[in-house]
Amino acid sequence: MGRNGSEYHTNQVFAGAVRRHIVIGLLLLSCPLMAAEQLIDRLAAEVNGHAITVSEVQSKVEKGPLVEVSPWPAQENDPPAKVAIHDLINKKLIMQKADELDIEVTDEALNEEIKSFLTRRNLTREQLMEALGQQGMTYDQYRDDFRTQMIINQFQGREIMPQVKITDRDVQSFYLRNSGTMAENIRLTLRQLQIAVPSGAVDAVKTGKKQLVEKVYQEIEGGMPFEKAVKIYSDNESARENGGLMPQVFLKDLAPLFQNAIRELDEGRYTRPIETPMGYSIFYVSKREFSGSDEYLKMKPQLENQLRQEEMNKLLSKWLETQRRRSDIKLKDNV
Structure with a gap:
């Protein structure tokens, strides 16, 4: 079954936010001094009817990470807000596709992965909570972000990774191009x-x-x-x-x-x-x-991973290009 969480249906969140602001607006009729302090969130973009708000874009620019999926078609030197909004659009497209593919992460799987992550990093839960507090993030927000990343990883493993074909010849050529030898x-x-x-x-x-x-x-x-x-x-x-x-x-x-x-x-x-x-x-x-070399043999696993990641990024950009042509994406001019 597909997911129904608000994290993946931000249009519902946005609609709920609008309803709350209507109620607040009625209350403000009796408190005009508060009206100037109220800021109603605006729509930054829509992806197949699902909303991305200005506050989401601003939070990404201010707190990061600026890029979670891919900034394509934005360029590296574009303004941060442009990079952020395109990454959010691309993330939305992937999450929508993951929903179609019935990719989901259970609470049990999420808890196990977080536990494994902490073990690999030699961190305790208390240290994690302290770090989250310093970043102004709650544990529930951290879990939501972690779950999203797991879903993105599963999507890439199913849709992108099978297309990546790396041969020994590819790794050798990559080494030669970058080593100058x-x-x-x-x-x-x-x-x-x-x-x-x-x-x-x-x-x-x-x-x-x-x-x-x-x-x-x-x-x-x-x-x-x-x-x-x-x-x-x-x-x-x-x-x-x-x-x-x-x-x-x-x-x-x-x-x-x-x-x-x-x-x-x-x-x-x-x-x-x-x-x-x-x-x-x-x-x-x-x-x-x-002919090979000792240096090459030592570097080969790292080179292969790097080359695989580059190939995945290229294939992901191609997938996003196709998906964007098939999708109804609206960017607001006033963002």
Whole structure:
């Protein structure tokens, strides 16, 4: 069954608040001095008929956390109020979807999770209550927030996590991109097609060679196997015999000109013609291996978690984009 708590139906809360303010307004007729002190909450946004109030936005900005789910489509440098309201909208969409999926957290499960959380943090209930008091939060509010986070986690585990596919190759590439050690850790098996330009060649010969290498490249693009192209067109006799196969080499050991051309290529891909003082070369990546390192092995679990979280954030943004198109969302201009 879906949840019916006021936490997830803020339109009911807002309607109740309006009724209370009507009663207060009638009382104020006999106390005009109090009228100036009354502040009636305003509507900041509606999400499929469910209200988000200005006070919710203000509380998020003042007390935090500013982002619980995702600020999308707000940007990191946008005003805090804009970030807060979009996070509230996104949170509302997730809670509504969780309701559709009958995701709920029982009091028993909530109590167990809070107990487990305190144990992991080596905290007592008394220490928790003291910390909540310092933040101006009651234990009931803390439980409500904790329950909401558990529901969001269950939603992500059901709807987002199954789409996250992280391979060892992904983790390796992530490590290389962020460590700046790609050249030291990538071992390559390459094939090379060479078209030589003789030293001191006249312009007509240089032009002919350039046209030839472009013709060869187009034939490879058109589907000619690289080895066949080497055997037909390469000016290197030994390369013609073995299809241009080179001994294994680390990326760092190649000339900078070749490194830059090959660095991002996957297996089965090839470079454009590279001009050198001796002519032209086209390289084909037969095999690309990650040699690894002690540092990588130590960091791998952390890297995998970080990459998984980044992928989850991307997929969540895509889900929110789709959900927003399907939803009736109204933002008030005066907020």
